[in-house]
Amino acid sequence: MTTITECCAERAAESKKEALALKYFGRNKKLYTDMAECVSRGAAKILYAGRDGVLLYEKSSGIHMLASEEKAAAKRILETLDENSLRERSGLLVAHGENARAAAYEMLNVEGETACFQVVYCSKEPRALRGMLSFRKPERVEIETIKKEYHLESPENIEKLCAAGQIWCGVTGEGEFVGFIGRHPEGSMGLLQVFPEYRRRGYGEELECFMINVFLSEGRIPYGHIIENNSKSLNLQKKLGYEVADEKVYWLFEC
Structure with missing residues (x-):
């Protein structure tokens, strides 16, 4: 004892x-x-x-x-x-x-x-939202869509993240589900996806700004890991004010 x-x-x-x-x-x-x-x-x-x-x-x-x-x-x-x-x-x-x-x-x-x-958002200032989306936790049909569309987390992990309130849907004023964002199991920001038919309208940026504000409201530092060949995502992070670490991090598998 x-x-x-x-x-x-x-x-x-x-x-x-x-x-x-x-x-x-x-x-x-x-x-x-x-x-x-x-x-x-x-x-x-x-x-x-x-x-x-x-x-x-x-x-x-x-x-x-x-x-x-x-x-x-x-x-x-x-x-x-x-x-x-x-x-x-x-x-x-x-x-x-x-x-x-x-x-x-x-x-x-x-x-x-x-x-x-x-990438690290070093400012303590929240991002201004443009009001083009509302944000809410996914319902069952949306959870199934996320599991189908997002492949960097297992379906089991996505279920757990949704149950823990760590994934948010972006929805237009007309009720269209355009994409999602969330927090990975170890705490980094990610899971960003905008469905193809809704791309190039600024929804990805709006989802990220919302998530930055979630982190800041919790007293946390917004950060994420961007796969090295994903130049579009890296450019988006820089546009939103993220700073890039001077060395890479390496996810090593089957250790």
């Missing part, structure tokens, strides 16, 4: 890890925004935090995240990771920067990757 003293000691150790992690993230705030937000909203289990880097996993998704500027340090940190636990939780590791990526390839059984730009 855990005693009060043991609980206090455990909490003190966790608080120390959080402080070390947040201090490390300050070295490159844009690159590590996703990890810092994970810690600040209490969603992180910090496995390692020190002067040479941070390793954590996001509790609800099980996705692991690694920050380390030096390849040798990243390898030492990954030595502390139970690879079976990684595989059981999600099989996903997000490596921040090229050196962390290279270390993961040497230390883990990586079978594939998706390279992304991390």
